[in-house]
Every structure is written in structure tokens, then in C-alpha cells.
Amino acid sequence: MKINTKNIVTLRLKPRPWPGPLAQDSAPRADWKVSRACPWGSTAYPGLLVGLIFIALFGIGVSHAAGPAELTRTNTGGGVTVKVTYLNPQETAADARFDIALDTHSVNLDAYDLKALSLLRDEAGKDYQPTHVENKGSGHHRQVTLVFPKPSAEAKKLELVIKDIAGVKERVFRWDF
Numbered sequence: 001m002k003i004n005t006k007n008i009v010t011l012r013l014k015p016r017p018w019p020g021p022l023a024q025d026s027a028p029r030a031d032w033k034v035s036r037a038c039p040w041g042s043t044a045y046p047g048l049l050v051g052l053i054f055i056a057l058f059g060i061g062v063s064h065a066a067g068p069a070e071l072t073r074t075n076t077g078g079g080v081t082v083k084v085t086y087l088n089p090q091e092t093a094a095d096a097r098f099d100i101a102l103d104t105h106s107v108n109l110d111a112y113d114l115k116a117l118s119l120l121r122d123e124a125g126k127d128y129q130p131t132h133v134e135n136k137g138s139g140h141h142r143q144v145t146l147v148f149p150k151p152s153a154e155a156k157k158l159e160l161v162i163k164d165i166a167g168v169k170e171r172v173f174r175w176d177f
Contacts, residue, residue, distance in 0.1 A: 073173040078166030079106040084173045086158075087145075095131065095147045096120060098160055102142040107166045109142045117164055120148040123157040 072085040080102060087097040098120075102109045120128040132147035151158060160173040 071175070073175075075171045075173065077168040077171070080104040080109070080166040080168070082162060082165065082171055084160055086175055089175065089177065094150055096150050098146045098148070100144040100146060102144070102165075104140050104166070107140070109140060110138050112165050114144050114146060114162065118146055118160065118162050120151065121159045121161060122151045122155040124152070124155070126152075
């Protein structure tokens with residue numbers, strides 16, 4: 001076995017006399033060889049600090065693609081999980097957009113036309129029909145974006161209603177503003 005003496009630090013303990021009459025010159029001496037914890041010196045601390053600052057500022061593995069959690073609603077029934085995210089509630093755009101993820105392992109989701117089965121309802125009871133649908137995926141995992149006319153600016157509550165999917169008569173997703 002070859003020992004790299006470059007990375008070894010020698011620790012020598014020398015006796016210190018006790019203050020007072022108990023001081024002895026024959027105290028045991030120790031010679032230990034301890035390898036350095038950080039072979040490149042103390043440069044690990046600034047590197048670690050820079051890394052932590054980078055993580056704090058930019059995050060690692062954080063994904064906001066689906067939207068904030070407080071804007072996402074989930075409903076499970078009939079073997080199908082429907083997850084709806086309101087994409088633009090604060091925007092002054094001319095439309096209201098909802099991202100809908102349908103997941104199952106038992107139902108073919110291609111048979112459902114979400115444009116025909118969905119409506120948006122405000123607190124006054126006014127219904128809005130979807131004006132546009134964007135489909136992604138097929139079979140057991142579908143991703144759909146439904147676009148509705150923008151509801152009244154005075155609306156404090158909205159409901160997205162999806163009817164007749166996998167034997168569930170009506171799934172209601174609510175948002176209070």
C-alpha cells in the first residue's frame with residue numbers, strides 16, 4: 001500500500017503544565033497522522049457557498065409547467081382521474097384557459113369529446129361553451145387545453161363542469177377569487 005504523504009497532516013500533542021503544584025514533565029506525548037478532510041485545502045467552503053446560493057436563486061428540478069397548486073383541482077371517479085388547472089385567472093386576456101389531464105388504466109379516453117362535454121359557469125349562473133380545444137396524447141393519458149370566453153370581471157366564483165366521463169354524471173371544479 002502506498003501512502004500519499006502530501007495529504008497527511010501530523011498532529012502532535014505536547015503536554016501543558018497544570019497551573020499550580022500538579023504540573024508534571026512526564027505527561028504522555030502523542031503523534032498521530034490524520035489525513036486531511038479536504039485535500040484541496042479550504043476552497044470547498046466558498047464552492048459550497050456558491051452552490052447553495054445558486055440553488056436558492058434558481059432552484060433545482062422545480063417545474064411550474066402545470067401551474068400553481070392553488071389553481072389545480074382534481075377529481076377521481078369511474079377509474080379516471082381528471083386534473084384541471086386554471087391557466088390564466090389574473091390575465092386580462094380575451095379568454096379563459098384550462099389545462100385538463102385525464103389519466104386511467106381502464107378506459108379509452110379517446111371516445112370523449114371534451115368540447116361537447118364541458119362548460120364554464122360563473123356565480124350568476126351564466127354558462128360559457130368552449131371556443132377552442134387543443135388535444136395532446138391519446139388512449140389512457142390525454143392532455144387537453146380548453147379555451148372559453150373570458151367570464152365577467154365581477155365574477156368571484158367559477159365552476160368548470162365536465163359531464164359523462166367514465167360513468168360519472170358530472171365533475172365540478174370550483175375556483176373562488
